[in-house]
Amino acid sequence: MRLLFRCCLTALLLVSSVQHGFAQASFTVLDQAQDSGGGVVQPDATQPADSVRPDAPPPPCGTQQLTIASMGWPSAAVLAEIHARLLRIHFACDTQVIPGDLTATTSSMGSSGQPAVAPEMWVGRVADVWNPAVQAQMVRPATNTYASQVFEGWFMPDYLAATNPGLANAAGLKAALPGVAGGGKVRFVTCPVDWACSVINRNLIKALGLEGLVDIVVPANRFEMDTLIGEAVSKQQPVLFYYWQPNAILNQFSFKPIDLGAYDAEALKCLAQISCPSPKPSSFAPETVVIALADRVFTETPMIAGYFQRASLPLKEMDALLAQLNEAGATPQSVADRFVAERQDIWKSWVGTGPP
Structure with a gap:
């Protein structure tokens, strides 16, 4: 044939x-x-x-x-x-x-x-x-x-997702976070300061109105980043964090992604700048x-x-x-x-x- x-x-x-x-x-x-x-x-x-x-x-x-x-x-x-x-x-x-x-x-x-x-x-x-x-x-x-x-995003442990359904998407974070840590701030593990995602995460937190609700933890390197996440999970602590795929750590622990909403190219351009005067929400770029x-x-x-x-x-x-x-x-x-x-x-x- x-x-x-x-x-x-x-x-x-x-x-x-x-x-x-x-x-x-x-x-x-x-x-x-x-x-x-x-x-x-x-x-x-x-x-x-x-x-x-x-x-x-x-x-x-x-x-x-x-x-x-x-x-x-x-x-x-x-x-x-x-x-x-x-x-x-x-x-x-x-x-x-x-x-x-x-x-x-x-x-x-x-x-x-x-x-x-x-x-x-x-x-x-x-x-x-x-x-x-x-x-x-x-x-x-x-x-x-x-x-x-889409290979980058925000995640949380499954035990946190199970008891706090409002954390499932970015739009619900502002309302749900106050009840997560007894009125205190929830730790957000971002990436090392010299990574581009560090700037994006900080501006995205501002865009979502979460500045008074999360404590941004900046690791010195990838090893410390993984250690911080692993320690929080082992102690069943409430924690949110940035991570990327494909990656072994997202399989080794039971993590759930947070829906960051639609991708907005113009919004992300601003989020990627150290000085972003009017940050607006966006998912990470595909x-x-x-x-x-x-x-x-x-x-x-x-x-x-x-x-x-x-x-x-x-x-x-x-x-x-x-x-x-x-x-x-x-x-x-x-x-x-x-x-x-x-x-x-x-x-x-x-x-x-x-x-x-």
């Missing part, structure tokens, strides 16, 4: 420039990778040579080795190992996981088509390299790496994180492109994988082995046939 492949969608990606200095990235998405069809047709020695179909499809993974970039942070490393295993098992791909980082990997994919896959590409942070690569038709996004595109594929993956191995178009992972699942990675002796490889063995409920749809 002839594999048909058609491109049909142009998507415009607008990436926020507030917190990370992101640029706008415009890219073309091929939203269909036709991956129905069988294996390679073998010649029949009993038939004349001209009876063999000349349009027999190649193997699902093609004839080249499929290289997958493992970036220098845990979630990307785990994803690279997971995809390498699933492609080997279900598509007989010759896969190789190679080291990478955002800028170098994007540049290499844009110039040589290698590596073939970058499972966690934060395109807004390398828009100046990503955009030309897309325009040159060397690289394309397959799908979002994670089901959610970021576009995609599974990036070399263009040839779409054109030469559409079945593999189809696999990646289905391979979006819920953030909470990556939180759980990172918690496993923190266990004694764990490696990205061992975590990937466990995921493949135990989480067919997630990856089964990735390896299925048909368009995503």
